[in-house]
Amino acid sequence: MRVLVLGGDGYLGWPTALHLSDRGHDVGVLDNLVRRNYDEELGVDSLAPIETIETRINAWEEVSGKHIDCYIGDLLDADFVYNTVREFRPDAIVHFAEQRAAPYSMIDREHAVYTQHNNVIGNLNLLFAIAEIDPDIHLVKLGTMGEYGTPNIDIEEGWLEVEHKGRKDRVLYPKKPGSFYHLSKVHDSHNIEFTCRIWGLRATDLNQGVVYGQRTEQTARDERLATRFDYDDVFGTVLNRFVIQAVLGQPLTVYGTGGQTRGIIDIRDTVECIRLAVENPAERGEFRVFNQMTESKSVRQIAETVAEAFPGPVQIDHLENPRVEQAEHYYNVTHTGLEELGLKPHLLSDTLIESMFGIVEANKHRVDVEKMYPKVQWKRTKA
Template sequence: MRILILGGDGYLGWPTALHLSQRGHEVAVADNFARRAWDHELGAESLTPIRSLHERVAAWRNISGRTIGMFVGDLCDYAFLEALVRDFAPEAVVHFGEQRSAPYSMIDRRHAVFTQQNNITGTLNLLYALAEHAPDCHLVKLGTMGEYGTPNIDIEEGYITITHKGRTDTLPYPKQPGSFYHLSKVHDSHNIHFCCRVWGLRATDLNQGVVYGVDTPEIALDERLRTRFDYDAVFGTALNRFLVQAVAGEPLTVYGKGGQTRGFLDIRDTLACVELALLHPAERGEFRVFNQFTEQFDVAGLAAAVREAAQAFGIDAPIEHLPNPRVEREEHYYNAANTRLRDLGLQPHFLSDTLLESVLRVVMRYRDRIRPELFRPAVDWRRTQN
């Protein structure tokens, strides 16, 4: 299969490219390296050193004998994107190419506007390019479980059947996003759904939970293939932050009460989910939604799990509760469906399967790169400024 991966230099885009290339697909990646620029803007960096995309592509060719095509450009530049879709003629597009941080989108007006312009415009450009040059191409779009928010009812997979005043219909599940980033994902979903209905495109929206882990079978072959590991307060996940704080001898900082519950999955399961979606494509005109996670945890539970894992290494990791910089429910009902990918054959890995210990070993290997000043939250949801 000819597969184009947008955002192929990123945390998930690069491992996905390796995985699909190893599986024998013809893979190309496109990126504008904005994620690397945001590190410079914020004064942050990946805990794991990451080579340039050019070096990684060359290393993969030397190791595997397989070639990954590489294109440098911005999805908001329609001339670039149109030529890419026309000339590469993908059978499938995996779309990771967006600004992915909720805190980054909440820094100020400028970052909120950028996030929505970048994400929504890039996706809309892609939809037009596909409709014009690759109408049968299957779009696999990375969404987020954060589109749903934390409703007091079960979260279904994209759609919900309701009866209202004696009439019944199946409708898109209501969305309650918690940041300007999550709002951009909701707008993406609406635009893609619309284009499937009116243009007959085919798309799968992967509403992904929080991804953890840094090692995949391909990355394990050579350090030059390593993907990034973010732990700072803007782009890092709470779990990554806890792991690095433990190794650094710092308290594990839980925002608020720690009852915030989300879906999680191993990075290897992310790759498997993307591949399953590609191998079982949506029909023409179909917009389908898969909830992509394997387990649910609350933040306090994650901190306790990291503390316990750290003890096996002789590390004492106390837990500290901080005022929550986000506007969110800290105690809430959360029960989300996630059966469709399992029905396609997903065999999940679980956090309890020594994952924390293996990631802790990676963190310890690069402990000299830890910068504790990046731990503390710097973005307040309640603050508005230009």
């Protein structure tokens, strides 16, 4: 199949492109390279050094003998989107190309507006391009488990069967997002479902949990193929922060009580989920939703897992939570669709031992400790 990966220079887009290429697909990547600009804006950098997109593509061709096409441009440029889709002629489009950090969207008004404009309008341009050029293209869109929030009922895979006043219907699962970023993903999901229902497009919405890990089978073949390892308070994940703190001998900083529970997934499972979705497309007119996660853990449990796996003493501390979220809550997620397609999940405890501590140990001299502490506050106060 011909697969175009949008956001193909990013943390997940790049290893996904390699995984699909390695599995025999003709792959193109599209990116505006703005993720690298966020680093300059925030004064941070990936813990693991990353090469330019040109170096990465050339390295992959050297290592694998496989070519990846590259398109540099922005989804906000509708002409560019249309021209790229016409030129590459994809059977499937994997869409990672959005501003992905909740804290970034909560910095101030400008960052909130930027996030929603960038994500929602870019996705709309893509939907129109697919509809007007080739409605048979299968859109595989990266959503987020954060769209659901933390409801006091089981979280189903995208849809909910309801009975109200004696009548039944199947409706999109209610959304209760926790940031302007997560809200942009909700808007995306609604727009995609609408175009499937009205225009007969085909789409798979992957509501993904928090991804951890930095190494896949393909990126491990050459250091020039490495993907990002973010640890700062804006783009980093709680797990990456904990692993670095353990290696540096610092306390693990848990926000609040640590009872906040989320779905999590290994990066190797993420790229495999994308492959499974691409190779098993939705039907025309179908808006298919998979909850892309393999385990659920609270922040406290993640800290305890890191402490147990690390070969040395680890202290756990608690900080005031900068976010507005439930400290303790019910969380039970249905996530059977991808496993039914053949996913064989990795577990967090195995990944920590296999690679993450080693990656941090090798790059600990690059850590800017101050960048790990939270500075973005969810609450707005009068100036």
